Amino acid sequence: MGILILLFLFIYSTWDNFYRNRNLPPGPTPLPLIGSILHIKKGRLVKSFIKLWDQYGSVYTLYFGSRPVVVLCGYETVKEALVDRGEEFGGRGPLPVMDKFAQGYGIGHANGERWKIMRSFTMKTLKSFGLAKKSSEWKIQKEAQYIVDEFRKFDGHPFDPSKKLLEAVSNVLCAVIFGNRFDYTDGRFSKLLDIVDETFQLASSSWGKLHIILPSLIDYIPGPHHRIIQLSEELAEFVHERVKASQKSLDLSSPRHFIDSFLIKMEEEKKDPNTEFILRNLLVIVHNLFLAGTGTTSTTLRYGLLVLLKYHEVQVLGHKEIDDIIGRNRAPTLQDRNRMPYMEAMIHEMQRFTDLIPMGVPRRTTKKVTLNGYTLPKDINIYPMLTTVLKDPNCFKYPTEFNPENFLNEKGEFKRNDAFMPLAAGKRICLGESLVRMELFLFLVTILQNFDLKSPVPVEELDITPNVSGLGNFPKPYKLAFIPR
Template sequence: MELTGLGTLILALVISCLLIYSTWDKLYRKCNLPPGPTPFPVIGNLLHIKRGEMVKSLMEMGAQYGPVFTFYFGQRPVVILSGYRAVKEALIDQGEDFSGRGRMPSVDKIFDGFGVVFSNGERWKQLRRFSLTTLRNFGMGKRSIEERIQEEAQCLVEVITKYKQKPIDPKNILVQAVSNVICSVVFGNRFEYEDLKFLKLLNLFNETFVLMSSSWGQLQEMIPNIMDYVPGPHQKINPIIERMLEFVAERVKMNEATIDPTSPRDYIDCFITKMQKDNEDPTSEFNMRNLVLTVLNLFFAGTETVSTTLRHAFLILIKYPEIQEKLHKEIDSVIGHNRSPNIEDRSKMPYMDAVIHEIQRFSDVIPMNVPHTVIKDTTFRGYTIPKGTDVYPLLCTVLRDPSQFDTPEKFNPGHFLDESGSFKKSDAFMPFSTGKRICLGEGLARMELFLFLTTILQNFTLTSETHFTERDVAPRMTGFANVPIDYQLSFISRVA
């Protein structure tokens, strides 16, 4: 009897699940959302994701359901945009409608809609406008910031030289060099490479990238209501961010104690001065919470994405020594060895420009983009997307769109060169996203990539005892970020 009762219970549960599934399926299809796989109760389309391969799975869904489809993260419908044309139509042609910032459960508990990256509405507009103006005032896109990058690039060359051509993992020195550029703007000073406390903090950035991209991090994004109660590595993300915030808060306190409103030293000084000026304005978004979280946004984004791209770059150039050799020849011809590279050299170095663009396209550091949301009920390609629905414009499908790039899965600088060898732009080049939410630091990142990479190759040849395969250099295409494999290389001096 007990077995019969258990069998009846199981049968009842199966029938109930099938009924719920069937009802959800019918309701879902009446909403005029884009097509997509039918979700299961509670877990949504979780079972349609191959273990640890969210990005690859979503790309495959795009091939099956088309460039606009609906995918359920748990019980929450999310619209996925795949391919250049769909992403362009949404983020540029209907840019205002898609200008909201979507949810990221892995970090939302801390940011909670504050800070320039994760805010919306008037708060976002105020913070973005102020940040763009302040960063420009501190040299973003100007000669002054170029000089800071040049100085840091020479510091990096000095540090590399001390290793005397021994094999090293470039992760630490790259993250320190890149971080020092944004630190000089945000904090008003750089940090020495021997500062182990600061290096430990920077390594937390990479750990956050890795955790958010892991299988655990992907589950956290899809079914947060369940994963919040499941022990695992994803539970370390918020404590790590809290440690970063403590560092930023300490720097803010240091500035508060020594600030001179008539002579701002950095971004923090400018924000504090703005807070004091708007003290009586109830509509102002300039408060301590937005200050600390915006500084962390700038600090994190200005450090991890560029340093990760450079790590991809070194790995790719080791794999393809013939490309590295062509870059050396162009550097020797245009710049030589008697002066530092400057940003004006870029227009005379089409091959270097093409290789850097291809490194960004191929390495695809943020493949899923940071989620958007529609700020009102939106009609898109005949479908209805309700206000507040999150949207993922997949940058990976833009950067690998076969209609835009001849060999999308291969590393090929020719994607950005015309028949005469001149640099050729591509509208589908969107590593910084596009539209109203395009990365604040695009100009700085482009300048850093050119000056750091050109300076390194002016002084060194990159080699490794390890033989890397195409699989080794290809991005993982798993979750939030594409982090390269760990590797070691030697910097062989080219200076006589």
């Protein structure tokens, strides 16, 4: 027994000396092996981080196991790091639930030259296939009409719209990546979407949170978090089958979609031993695009429709503006956006209020840097708490309420706000941000143009607090009726 006590005292004194010599921003005292986990309440990960902000200020340190993590809170601090000093804070920090699959490939998990090359190619190629252009607008309009037709099939009976929204949003991305949309009854497509949805849910589950906080220990504990790797490999296999089909009919002079363009680049650089244009990068990039490009938009729409059920008066004002500007006989266009300040404000407020990625995606410093008077070493992991930006009382009149007036001036005109960064900001901002904005506007306006949203339960019983809150915020399951207008 005495030997165990001496061993514990030795480990603790060694750890304490190591910890105190790190000279990092203040934070709760960590314990050996488990770090700061005792300061994080079960099921209240994000709220625990916010409570520590109140105690230690806008820059503080936590320990995930033995690994220090610097947490940034509030608009001014997060903006300085991500926007003003985007180069120094432009590295990607670890995401243990995904890193075992990605292994540094692709875009979302890459750093250095690989990240620069892959991101540049992907942005250029997506733009060439219509990202944020007229052709993408047409794809979204077409898919919006498909989903309206699907909703009409329920004949006003309430149902959970989650799967239908995910199908519509995913098909827009499929058209760019694979060159075609899928029928909603296609079994392969349905399996693909099940993979995307389950991956998101597991990543933000209690197991996913533990994997973030105790990465070195949780690897050895059985649990559903290990299934994320299997799901990611299944998604990669689906993409690989599409790649092999594209290779059989590839025309090196005429790419049909994103995969063709990458395959052509692979062919051009096949003799370069250092090329980044390899199959694994392609598979992980498409994996990144699906998780970032479909889950974000579909979840925002799903959460947004729930909020509109709760705040019926906002839905009524949206209907009025749609009827006044567009009417009910033509499809909405992106040109309508500039003439529809209330809908723009409503959509921005949906993104702000639903707070899809409350903890942001982890960053990493690329060099030694000073922030708010603290010196941070190179390669330290950073968590930019986007929730503290989107709900900063210094930036929004109604920080904790859903109110489109957060984005309207006294004249009822749309008012931009620099603190609006639902998908991060700076050099690592979401690749598909412009596509997300297009989809949210065209899908939501088309839905409201055609339907009144009705809840099968009393409005007072609707709970709009997140069902899961960790890496992502997800609404509680609900049903609604789409009543034709």
